[in-house]
Amino acid sequence: MTRPVGIILAGGQATRMGGGDKGRLPLGDGTLLTHVIDRLAPQVGAMALNANGDxxxxxxxxxxxxxxxIEGFAGPLAGVLTGLDWAAEIGATHVISAAADTPFFPRDLVDRLMIAAQRDGVDIALAATLDPQRGAMRQPTFGLWPVGLRDDLREALEGGLRKVVLWTDKHGAAVASFPPTPFDPFFNVNTPDDLAHAQTLLETAP
Structure with missing residues (x-):
């Protein structure tokens, strides 16, 4: 498998943050988005941003x-499809998706997703938080996606599918589990309190 390209999903409506571009919210010396870019860039061959509007x-x-x-707000799978269409244009075979509001995701995300897919002999892999009580909690906005399935995904979205795992389960997606380090590496910012907590984690977590 050649090195995947990355798509940062920034198309959410951020209603609990008052609307606007959530990725632009300040965190440390940068923003949520700059932290995501800095983590993803070394892991992928190229990178693009999925965002609607200007x-x-x-x-x-x-x-x-x-x-x-896909027209209308079709959720994260629409962003994945957008990334797959872009990847096809530039000759890439796989896309890694990452959410723009999740600033602490693992720095070995891509390698672990690729290993999981190869281990299970499948084309799709999703990240998961390894919860001591509940087991692997899938994080469907962080995944490895093959360009070869983009037409299948387009058909599913045009048919009204919105839930990521319904589509990934159909294709037998692998799972790459990440333990808390010491907090959930897929902690995402949805509210002002979450943003304050992210700032605390940035300042105090190892």
Whole structure:
């Protein structure tokens, strides 16, 4: 498998944060989005941002800004499809997706997802938090996706599918589990309290 390319999913409506681009919220010396970019960039061959609306508002990132391939707000799978269409254009075979509001995801995310897919002999792999009580809790916005399934995904979305795991289960997705380090590495910011907590984690966590 060649090195995957990355798509950062920034198409959410951020209603619990008052709307706008959640990734632009400040965190430390940067923003949620800059932390995500810094973590993903060393792990992928190329990178793009999935966001709807005026793309010029992200010009400072230096990334291609891609709007959803499917009309209407179709959720994270629409962003994955957008990434797959872009990957096909540039000759990539796989895409890694990451959420723009999850600033502490693992720095070995891509390698672990690729290993999980190869281990199980499948094309899709999802990240999961390894919870001591509940087991592996899947994180469907962090995954490895093959370009070869983009038409299948497009058909599913056009048919009304919105729940990520319904589609991934159909294709027997592998799971790469990550333990707390010491907190959930897929902790994401949905509310002002979450943002304050993220700042505390940035300042105090190892």
């Amino acid at each position: 793309p010029t508002r992200f010009m400072d990132t230096g990334l291609p800004v891609l709007s959803d391939s």
